[in-house]
Amino acid sequence: MVSSTVENYLKALYKLANENAEVNISELSSELEVSKPTVNAMVKTLQQHGWVIYTKYKPLKLTEEGRKAAALILRKHRLTEMFLVEKMGFGWEEVHEIAEQVEHIKAPALFDRMDELMDYPKVDPHGSPIPDKDGNIIQKDSKKLSEHEVGEKVMLIALNHSSKEFLEFLDSRDISLNTVFEIKSVENFDDSMVVSYEKHPSETLSQKVCERLLVEKV
Amino acid sequence: MVSSTVENYLKALYKLANENAEVNISELSSELEVSKPTVNAMVKTLQQHGWVIYTKYKPLKLTEEGRKAAALILRKHRLTEMFLVEKMGFGWEEVHEIAEQVEHIKAPALFDRMDELMDYPKVDPHGSPIPDKDGNIIQKDSKKLSEHEVGEKVMLIALNHSSKEFLEFLDSRDISLNTVFEIKSVENFDDSMVVSYEKHPSETLSQKVCERLLVEKV
């Protein structure tokens, strides 16, 4: 049976492959905060599972089977997060750590039941898509808030990175998924934006924040 | 952090200590289906945690701290089982395997939330008591059905052993917790009992079954 350690490497590889197609040992090493020799050894395990194509000194390529296996772990992670929020009353900033553990549980029925009880949600509490049982994943196309212009009205549909600190910042400003922003102005100096949204007639968001908010035009 | 392997040894030790007070390496070895040298090594780890008193060639004694640590794992196991049955619609025969994994998750808030959502249940789906947050456990006193006599009316409050096969047998006879039996007769030859209960005017239960049903007089 695949250990949670191996599953975490696969997940990290999947994440990096979504950003770059080809992935370096070094990237995986810093993503997972383990040494390069450790990654080097683990890559051989991933290869034995048919999840990665590996040739000495060449960048790693995730295979289709690897992509699917990773998506099925993400499915468990995201169903868990959604279940914790929707059915158990946790805040969106509390669920990632728990899901990081629960995603390794080998009990398909548990996750299918969560799925059913929530009536087959399409996204997790942070707006990330939930892969289906075959590992298919529908990525809604969205743009960063920072790429939009003054006067546009956009709705928050997902987050780019979702650290606890960032989520708590959003909570403090009453920003949640589906919040509709109107862009009032963009500061040339630091690319910060002034936006308005329900109950907040004027709020300034730093560029860092605007890059992490994925929105679609309304 | 304590690994799930170590936690499983502690649980097994707790279980055996409840039956015998003193526990042998051999007993643990067969309970967990690992070799005796493996147990011998692990006992030294348990000792380092202060969970067991160990002297070469002497039987093991669970310490008070060990008892408490074990009870807290059992708490997570049983809350999980109850949650799966009460809130997620699983059958009582499906939940043990899942709980065996979930009990190792390090997220106190998850289990406290389950507890709260179920309004602090006292027993799991098999009638076993759920320890409180301090590891205190209230064992309801009950007798085996086999120890009762003709004419008595008793209610099923817990199960002695709860293998999937046994639970499925009970399902097939519509026997569940709180079922009230009236003992119609006891067969001297094989100690089987004929009982009646709701919708079952006459059902024969083997001695093996009667020994696994924990009941109290009504």
Add this chain to the structure above:
DNA sequence: AAATTTTGTTAGAGTTATCTAACTTTATAT
């Protein structure tokens, strides 16, 4: 009391997952 069986320990080894140190290969800069 001696023999036998059961129980427990030690020794030695394998697997997984990790590290550091040293080296090699590839990429980048001068």
Add this chain to the structure above:
DNA sequence: ATATAAAGTTAGATAACTCTAACAAAATTT
């Protein structure tokens, strides 16, 4: 083109958890 830096690999070690084989101690039987 050469030097330097970055990336990748190999070697060797450690910790956790497991095994089998061999031996020692304790308990049981004869």
